[in-house]
Structures are given as C-alpha cells and as structure tokens.
Amino acid sequence: MLCFFAASSAPTPLYHLYQQTWGFSPVQLTVIFAVYALSLLATLLIFGSLSDFLGRRPVIFVSLLLEILSMLIFIGASDVTWLVAARMLQGIATAIATSALGAAMLDTDQNQGPLINSIAPMFGMALGALGTSALVEYAPMPLTLAYLLLLAAFVLQALYLLRVGETVTPQPGVLKTLRPTLYVPPQARGTLLLVLPADIAAWALGGFFLSLAPSLLTAATGATSVLNGGLAVAALTISGAISIMNLRLRAPRRALLVGCSFLAAGVSVILTAVNLGWLWLFFAGAVVAGIGFGASFLGALRLLLPLAHAHQRAGLMSAFLALSYLAFCVPALVAGMSIKHLGLVSTTNVYGTVVVVLALLALGGLLLQRREGARAV
Template sequence: MYLAAGAPTPLLPLYQDEWNFPAVVLTAAFAAYAGGFLAALLTAGSLSDHIGRRPVLIGALLVQFVSTIMFILAPDAGWVIAARVVQGIATGAATSAFSASLAELAPVKHKKLGAILGSVAVTGGLALGALLAGLAIEFTPSPNGLIFTVLAVIAVLGIIVVALTPESATRRPGAWRSLIPRMAVAAAARKEFAAAAPVIAATWMLGGLSLGLAPTLVRNVFEVDSALVNGLVGFVASAASAVSGIVFSRLAPRAGIKLGIYAAAVAAIGNVTSVLTGTLVLMVVSFVIGGIGFGSAFSASLRLIMPLTDAQHRAGTIASVFVVAYIAFGLPVVLVGLLAAPLGFPTTIVGYGAVILLLVLIGLIAQFRITRTARA
C-alpha cells in the first residue's frame, strides 16, 4: 500500500512536463491521496472491528489494484488525481485494520514489535516507492507503465497473503453503524492522544514537505531537473524515519516523542534556511533529521496511545491518529500550491516552517505537563 503511495512523488513532475499543468494542480494531485485516505478512514476505519480484519484488507487491496490500472491508462492530470483518490481510499480502508492485525497477531512477548512495524511500514513503503520510481524514470523508457504494472502484481500477491492469514478479530454487530463518519478515541487514551496530536501533525507536515513539495522545490528553487534526485529526496526522509522507528524503539515512549519534537524543530529551521540560501544539500540533511524525528515521534505516539486502548476501540483510535496525520500531510501542501504563485516559494516555505515550529512547541509543553502530573 505505502510502496504505491510513495511511487508518484517523482512521477508527478513527469506528468507536469507531459501535460503542462500549473504547480497548484501538481500539489492537488499529491494531496488527493490524503483526501481519499481520510474519506475511507472516517467511514471504514472501524469496520474491521465488526466484520473482521481479513475482509477489509482484501477489499482494500482490490481497490488498490484498480488504482494501479487507472495510473497505467491515465491520459491527463484529471485521471491521475482520480487515481490518487482511489489509491488513498484503498490505503485508508486498510491502515487501521492492518495496524490492529499486527497488534493482535503478534505474540505476547512481541506486542511492542507489532506497533513498531505498523509505523515503520508506512515510512519504509513511502521511501522505497519514491526511490524505485525515481530509478525507473531515470533508466527505463516507459516508467509509468512499468511502475504500476509491478504494483498491480504486488497487490494481487497481497490478496493471496491476506487470504492465507488467520483472522485476528471477533465479529460483532454494528457494521453499518460504524460507517457513520466519526472520531473514536478510547476514553482512557484521550489525554495521551491530545498531547501527541500536535507532534503527529508537525512530523507529518515534514513528510508532506519531503514527498509532496520537494520535487517542485528541487526544480523551481534549486533549479535541478532530475527524476533520480526527486526520488532520492523523497527517499531520504522516509528511509530515515523507518530506520529511526526501529533504532529508537528501545527508548521509553516519552523520551522518544521528545526526541522527535527536537528533531522536527531542527528540520523545520534547516528546511527554511535551505530554501532561503538555495542550498540543496542542507535541505537533504534537514529531510534526514526530519525523518528521524518522524520515526521516533510517530512510533512513540503509538506506543503511548495504543496500550491504553481496549480491543473494541483499537481500530477507531488508530483511525483518529491517522486523521490528524493525513490532514497535516495533505492540506498544507495544497495551501503552498495556492500561495506559491502570488507569494513565491521562499515566503510560503517560511510560513510552512513557522507552523511546524508552533506545533512542536505546543506538543513539547503538553509532554512536559503530562510528565509533571505523573510525578506529582
């Protein structure tokens, strides 16, 4: 799922060259994924709590397969945006069921590993998708067809794997009622959720910057026109996030989320400085630091929230986490696309960085308050 989500990062500038659409359409094509993701998450996010994990995952993979065919056949930007929406719907429907399955299928002594894999799969898939797509564009004559044909095959293999996997959830009534859009955070987890939400938003805004805006910045600010560079820029942040999610899993969750906060602040300052000075290397380094912050903070957030969530509300709580994440991932990118023309990229990126810094400050204060309350 996330391999496919990361693949369009270096492809979008290719589409822009082929069909000659403005930057705002490019950012809309990126953010359309987040819109589809949220729509599915808000409606089907708790569905697997009622009908089981396997039916939801198989259905989502079938929708994912349809999106790959749409990308292969796309004749214009409208089709690409529609394919991104369908892709987002597939991933949004699958994410909470997938994360809940990992938590439930993991042996008792490896429950923490299940939560870590749930967060690493997101960033690791995005990283590989961006890198492999960049390589395909650079070294093959028909990258779009090759990339999405491979992803279609992977979706079919995924369906087979899920069909052979044991069901981990007990069916219960209320499936139709669960499709009514709502946020559903377990009562015992609400305090931790509220404290983690601004940190999650800040780190996912950094993710949107590296995966959604970086190709445009590379071309328009740093004046480098290379699909491979676009793929690498999209890769470094997500790869650093995946690695740090594993490396820092031994840290106490509270320490992990604070580490993520500090790294996100440094990354935001570095990204703004790189754009103002025209230093591409600084932006890449900042993306690596931001990826470390993302991996540490997001994994720690899940480790703080999920143990407080009972089985009946697990998928709904996961859905709420990802609602915060994907609003931060998609909406600010669209706003940059709208504001870049009248204000210029440097000004809009300064504003983007300022919002991230404000969010991490709010998150840091919330974490210190929880620590102080626990000691009292």
C-alpha cells in the first residue's frame, strides 16, 4: 500500500521538469493528473469487489504486474502521450490493489486494519513526493531514477506475495460484480452520508496539492526549488499520518470533529500565505490542513468499514475510495482549466474557499447530530 501511493505521488515534483522539457500547458498537466484518478475511479467501480470473489492474492498479484508495466512506461516516456498512458495504467493498478489490500488487512485485523488503511496512503504520498524531489535535486537521472527504485520494489513484492497466505475463501458470482456500481451495504449508507462532506473536502485538497502545489508555490512566492513541491505534499501527508497515529484510539466521531476543524483552519492559512507570498506560512498551513486530512480520513474509515460483513468489505472499500477519488480528481481538473481565465492564485482562492465551506458544513452536521443524540438521551 505504501509503495502504490508513493508511486502515485512520485510524478508530482517532476511535472515542472516535464513542462520545461516538452512544453505543455497547465491544463495538460492537470489532465495527466486527472487521467490517473479517473482511471482509478472507473476501475474501482468495475473491479472493486473482485477480490471478494477471486481471493486477495491473485488480485494483488495482477495489480503489481500492472504497476510494474506502468513504471517501465514512465522510464521510457518521451512525450505527454506516454505520461498519460503510464498514469492511466497506474490508476488501474492502484485501484485494484487498494481495494484488495485494504480488504486483506481488515481480514487480518479489524482493529488495526482501518489504521493501516488510513496511514499507509499518507506516508506513501509523502515518501513518493519528497523522495523524488530529493533525487531530482541531488541524484543523477532526474526523470527516471525514482521510477527505477519503485520498479525494483514492486518486483520484489510480486515475488514475496508467493509466500503470503490467502485471507478469504473464493466464491462464485464474480461476473455479476463487473457491472459498474457503487455498492454500499444498507447498514452503512447513513454513515456514509454523514462523513461524505468531510471526505470530499479532504481529498479535494489532496488532489490540488498533488497536481498544482509546485506550480502554485512558484507563482505565489517566486520560489523555484524542486524540493518545495515535495515538501508541500510531505507537510500535508506526514502531518496527516501523525494525526492518525494520535487519534487512532479516540472515538471516530471525535476524529471527524478534529478533521473538519483543522481542515477549515489550515486551508484558511494556506490562502492567506498564497495572497501574501509567504512560503513559510504556506507550509505551516499545509501542516494544519494535513492534520485535518488525516483525522477526517481515519474517522470516516473507522465509522464505515466495521459496518460491512466479510464479503462486503472490498465492495464498501471500493465505493468509499471511488467517492474519495472523484473528489480527488474532478475539482483539480476544473481548477486546471480555470487557470487560463482566472490565473493560478485566483483559482486557488476559489478552490480553497469551497474546501473551507465543505469542512464547515461537515463540522456543523456532526455537531448537530451530537446535540440531537444528547437530547434523545
């Protein structure tokens, strides 16, 4: 899980180099990003429950093979078309992997499974973005070395998977699951509606950081170091992972309350930094928003996933991830298309304001539900 998400963020610090080398626009940049997320979303809709029927191991193995192929395409890429192809294949691989791996970890441990499902993506995105930035700054082969290291990791994991035991019994009926659908068990639907605004706010912010943060830092502050883009992603995701660790034993609703509050506060600080051109304040806001990102994701997962039965887990996980990645890619794609007319800073102001409003709406809903629950008692 860590490596799949590291691979997903590895191209982020390289986008500016790709633009300089191949001369493509910000719109094309967000298209490259969105292709990954949209292919991930489509795959989740069709194949999200596959491991519930075929077993976890074969599905994870196929995802590793697809990810290996995407790394090879990245290494050999010579223009935007190759990047789009690699990101599309990577999205398919990540979708298949995350639903199967997430369900397998729940099969193994229903207490620690949600924690690992929450924390691994955060550390993975930080590792991919910051690690790639450091390699670009200090190592040779800036456009290929990160992919070579990830390629080696995925090959080793594919071999190691042969030693891992299966965690679910295969069952018939797999063809019926291949219709595009969002399957949410009836007992989990009310909870999903409760957590959705916070989840949308968190993942919309994550999508913006992974697609446009490096360009925004240059436009708003004049800073040109490649490390800044990786540091921005790492500030968001590592603080998110730390908040998950600190809140993992707290009640899920408490985590959501913390998440919504810190999301609204952190994005407000980021918008202030962008308009003042203060790089240090941007990173401070990213840390605060990251706490909200991690807390929201953990709270939502801990409320939702235990509500599913064993052979519903991958389906619910894929539905939740599909909605998350829809929020991850569509707003960022709209932002990329808006830059031409509004400019990057003005687009950021609108985008950030929407994220703050969503977080506050979710916070209000949680507080209202808690008040109604107290009255009922």
